[in-house]
Amino acid sequence: MPPMHRRLLALLGIAAAVPLAEVFVLVLVGFIPAEGLAPQSTAVWPYDSYHDMRWLLVYHNSWLMFGAGLLGLIALRGVLSATIVSLAWPAHAPRPPYRALVLRNVGVAAFGAFLVLPYAAYAIAASVVSLSWFLFAALIPMLLLAPFLQRMSVGPGWWRGLPSIELVGWSLLDFVVITVLGGLVWRTPEVWTPIVTIAAGALNGLLWRQTVHAAVLQKRIRWARVPVAPIVMVLALAVPLTSQVLSQPRNQANTVTAxxxxxxxxxxxxxxxxxxxxxxxxxxxxxxxxxxxxxxxxxxxxxxxxxxxxxxxxxxxxxxxxxxxxxxxxxxxxxxxxxxxxxxxxxxxxxxxxxxxxxxxxxxxxxxxxxxxxxxxxxxxxxxxxxxxxxxxxxxxxxxxxxxxxxxxxxxxxxxxxxxxxxxxxxxxxxxxxxxxxxxxxxxxxxxxxxxxxxxxxxxxxxxxxxxxxxxxxxxxxxxxxxxxxxxxxxxxxxxxxxxxxxxxxxxxxxxxxxxxxxxxxxxxxxxxxxxxxxxxxxxxxx
Incomplete structure (x- = not known):
């Protein structure tokens, strides 16, 4: 079997094994309602960090547990992402050493975790008061950030210039696929859940492959000297803050007008x-x-x-x-x-x-x-x-x-x-x-x-x-x-x-x-x- 095919099979196997393991744990403890989150465990940046931070923000009960969990998740996410990026790298493009990819992706995982935490907190608020605008205020920034964070994991210079139209397209497809896969995993009868989860993870692997290819092989970068990524991050952070401001009352004298x-x-x-x-x-x-x-x-x-x-x-x-x-x-x-x-x-x-x-x-x-x-x-x-x-x-x-x-x-x-x-x-x-x-x-x-x-x-x-x-x-x-x-x-x-x-x-x-x-x-x-x-x-x- 050619090395390229072996790398692809390894990529699909790792991308499928992690969500399958998560589903098995959820089934073992009887936490069936959370099965829809499992496909995100190997999703493309920043959805994988969003998956991690939501679990962490709900399931910690002390600052020590939060800090240890945060550091552990950053390390695990960095190593996993480096492995996936290495396997997804285009065959005819120079690939950095695995050690360099690990160091870069651990840094990306740390940066992504802290960037995603406020949006994950809004998901917690949405679950407390059951209001969808909190959820939308968390998801819109994810869509904005995705193409930039996906460039970040493959090399330097990610913060300047615009991502290619291919990278934007793959990022939008990532969101659609995660949404559909989450519904399928939840809806599937329990006997079929492992098979659907494996398919979902393998599809994540294919999306990683296409995303890494689009990021590595981008030939022309528009606005190459403009720090576009930091600007987009500021705009993304402004989304939940602006939505909160707009939701505040305007001192109306009477709204009871049914x-x-x-x-x-x-x-x-x-x-x-x-x-x-x-x-x-x-x-x-x-x-x-x-x-x-x-x-x-x-x-x-x-x-x-x-x-x-x-x-x-x-x-x-x-x-x-x-x-x-x-x-x-x-x-x-x-x-x-x-x-x-x-x-x-x-x-x-x-x-x-x-x-x-x-x-x-x-x-x-x-x-x-x-x-x-x-x-x-x-x-x-x-x-x-x-x-x-x-x-x-x-x-x-x-x-x-x-x-x-x-x-x-x-x-x-x-x-x-x-x-x-x-x-x-x-x-x-x-x-x-x-x-x-x-x-x-x-x-x-x-x-x-x-x-x-x-x-x-x-x-x-x-x-x-x-x-x-x-x-x-x-x-x-x-x-x-x-x-x-x-x-x-x-x-x-x-x-x-x-x-x-x-x-x-x-x-x-x-x-x-x-x-x-x-x-x-x-x-x-x-x-x-x-x-x-x-x-x-x-x-x-x-x-």
Whole structure:
């Protein structure tokens, strides 16, 4: 067999063996939901570092463990990448000595790890609050950085000039392939998972070969004297920071403007209705058109029993305290109208409503419509800032630094430790598994935007009716079709409108989530954790 063919077989074998080993470990410990991440273990830069840093940020519980894990991963990643680059090197091009490739790729691994850490931290935030914009803010920089980091592993001068169109094309294909492979590995029946994983790893090897060829054999470098790579890195770092700035409230006086507040209820609706808006909403105190309808106030009721006006900062309170305010408002409205209560809740409001119904099974609430609920929030964890140990310790401090930068001059800005977020972190055993579950004595429907497919990994079989709408988070209320379905639900109709693309989109997004922290491992969650091995998937909707 010619040496070139032997090198190719060795390349494919190594690229396939590493993800196969990861899958075997995951199966051995029963951590099946994380199988979709395995193909990234031999992916092309920077996706392999992104894979490593997400695992590290979730599964460390001290600074010592984080530091040792970081150094170990850098060393392993550098040696593995050097081996792959050496095997993928073009046959007719001068190849550096293996020792030189190891030194270079260990340096690349260190540089890549520190560059990728902020984006991996945003993946942790996405798993805590189940909001896809955090995930997109992490992935867009990956796409920008990939062609430059891939040049970095083969030789000097990577930081000057533009990568070739071939290298950009292979980088984009890497992203598409990783996305599809992650979905396939997760979806494949367990008996076929090793075979699919081997195929995924071998495909990674072919992509490495083409990427290294494109980087080594690039003949003409445009803008050869311009430090393009550092400029792109600054732009990449600005993506999550800019997205955070754009997401901050703009001191709006009133965002509670759903049509149900400006129109009278049809006579066939038997409920009195409370509308709970979401995070960073604001309310100016104007009453609803129908006396049987009220907006929920995050500041409670005034002396006359009317919802108080509130600003966006009021929504940052804990879910438990908000549910207590909701309980008082429900009692007053129920006594005044004599009607059963229906809750219409959006985003954070849906979590408030579910917290209330969890703690008060004998309430007068008989219907709940959740718009853009935070599906499977609390999948990862980080301790409060005063703690010196705890799972996700470094991730919490990375997020604090990033949020500190983006909220300069905005005292009302969100923080990783605000009471609302800590409610999701501390109550993960409920918010991760119970949000989309039936509630005894209460009619429930969930209006899910298509973007929710990227917000929550697959695995939960829905046991309540859903209305899936092609839109973004919190963008359903006010859409004509959705409002008509809502009124039909309130009038007693059974509604259920799933969309075919929702499940496949969930599976395609699975590769980019952070691995979930096992409920039984975290001492904070352990008192309410279900029995069983730490990594065994918990059955949904079981208490």
């Amino acid at each position: 049509p149900i507040l400006s129109q009278r209820l049809p006579p066939q609706v038997p409920y009195a209705v409370i509308l709970l808006d979401g995070h960073d909403s604001a309310y100016d105190g104007r009453p609803a058109a129908d006396p049987n309808v009220q907006p929920f106030s995050y500041l409670g009721l005034d002396a006359a029993g009317r919802p108080r006006p509130y600003r966006s900062s009021a929504t940052h309170r804990s879910l438990e305290s908000s549910s207590q305010l909701l309980a008082a408002q429900i009692e007053v409205l129920h006594q005044r109208t004599g009607r059963p209560i229906a809750l219409i809740a959006r985003s954070e409001g849906a979590m408030v409503a579910r917290t209330y119904l969890r703690d008060r099974p004998d309430s007068p609430v008989r219907a709940l419509a959740m718009f853009s609920p935070l599906v499977r929030a609390g999948r990862t964890y980080y301790p409060p800032p005063e703690a010196n140990t705890g799972w996700g310790l470094a991730a919490g401090w990375l997020l604090r630094v990033m949020f500190k930068v983006t909220t300069i001059g905005n005292r009302a800005g969100s923080t990783p430790d605000e009471p609302f977020v800590r409610s999701l972190l501390d109550g993960a055993t409920f918010y991760r598994y119970q949000i989309l579950c039936p509630i005894p004595g209460v009619r429930v429907v969930a209006f899910l935007p298509t973007v929710s497919a990227a917000e929550a990994p697959p695995g939960q079989k829905l046991q309540i009716p859903v209305v899936e709408v092609p839109t973004f988070h919190a963008g359903i209320i006010g859409r004509k079709g959705a409002d008509d379905v809502l009124i039909s639900f309130l009038a007693g109709a059974n509604v259920n409108h799933p969309r075919r693309e929702f499940g496949p989109l969930q599976q395609l997004g699975d590769a980019w989530h952070a691995p979930a922290l096992a409920i039984q491992l975290n001492p904070v969650w352990r008192p309410t954790a279900p029995p069983g091995r730490p990594f065994t998937p918990t059955r949904f909707c079981r208490t």
